Amino acid sequence: EPEVTQTPSHQVTQMGQEVILRCVPISNHLYFYWYRQILGQKVEFLVSFYNNEISEKSEIFDDQFSVERPDGSNFTLKIRSTKLEDSAMYFCASSEIGGIYEQYFGPGTRLTVT
Amino acid sequence: SQQGEEDPQALSIQEGENATMNCSYKTSINNLQWYRQNSGRGLVHLILIRSNEREKHSGRLRVTLDTSKKSSSLLITASRAADTASYFCATALGNTDKLIFGTGTRLQVFP
Numbered sequence: 001e002p003e004v005t006q007t008p009s010h011q012v013t014q015m016g017q018e019v020i021l022r023c024v025p026i027s028n029h030l031y032f033y034w035y036r037q038i039l040g041q042k043v044e045f046l047v048s049f050y051n052n053e054i055s056e057k058s059e060i061f062d063d064q065f066s067v068e069r070p071d072g073s074n075f076t077l078k079i080r081s082t083k084l085e086d087s088a089m090y091f092c093a094s095s096e097i098g099g100i101y102e103q104y105f106g107p108g109t110r111l112t113v114t
Numbered sequence: 115s116q117q118g119e120e121d122p123q124a125l126s127i128q129e130g131e132n133a134t135m136n137c138s139y140k141t142s143i144n145n146l147q148w149y150r151q152n153s154g155r156g157l158v159h160l161i162l163i164r165s166n167e168r169e170k171h172s173g174r175l176r177v178t179l180d181t182s183k184k185s186s187s188l189l190i191t192a193s194r195a196a197d198t199a200s201y202f203c204a205t206a207l208g209n210t211d212k213l214i215f216g217t218g219t220r221l222q223v224f225p
Binding site for chain 1: 154213
């Protein structure tokens with residue numbers, strides 16, 4: 001069964017460093033998302049991406065964040081200058097046709113900022 | 115209440131018993147999705163129910179939706195120890211693609 005994959009599974013970085021989290025969505029899906037979950041808290045929406053552009057973003061997704069689909073398979077989230085409060089589990093998700101269909105999540109990347 | 119609140123927050127049952135989790139939300143939705151999360155792991159999609167549906171089944175899972183009460187329930191029948199996890203509801207509003215997650219119910223099934 002097709003699934004969303006994410007790499008790395010765990011990333012440790014120092015405050016102020018740039019990180020890139022990678023995702024490979026399900027191949028026939030058109031909508032891509034990033035969510036995050038701070039330890040012990042709710043899963044929060046960050047950004048949605050369709051047709052090579054951001055379709056929606058949350059207040060969390062400020063200028064430090066960016067997303068890209070560099071090729072036909074990968075979908076990346078970049079944090080330019082990490083802060084301690086960026087420590088969280090980051091989930092990539094994909095959907096066949098936007099919000100009216102199921103969103104399938106990857107296993108997540110645990111980001112630890114020290 | 116917030117968009118997407120589950121109750122109870124925690125539930126402990128014996129294997130073989132049924133587990134019922136409830137989700138309430140505030141605004142009109144396009145659909146509601148239930149997910150399972152094992153400790154520190156990814157979110158596994160369980161079932162989607164659309165706003166014009168009242169009940170759906172998938173194996174041992176039964177989901178109901180009452181749009182007049184803005185609530186949904188997830189029933190797991192004949193629970194197993196492997197069902198131990200956190201369960202989240204997530205709502206999709208009509209004018210957006212994003213999912214809004216609830217606070218989750220931690221289910222513990224004892225063998």
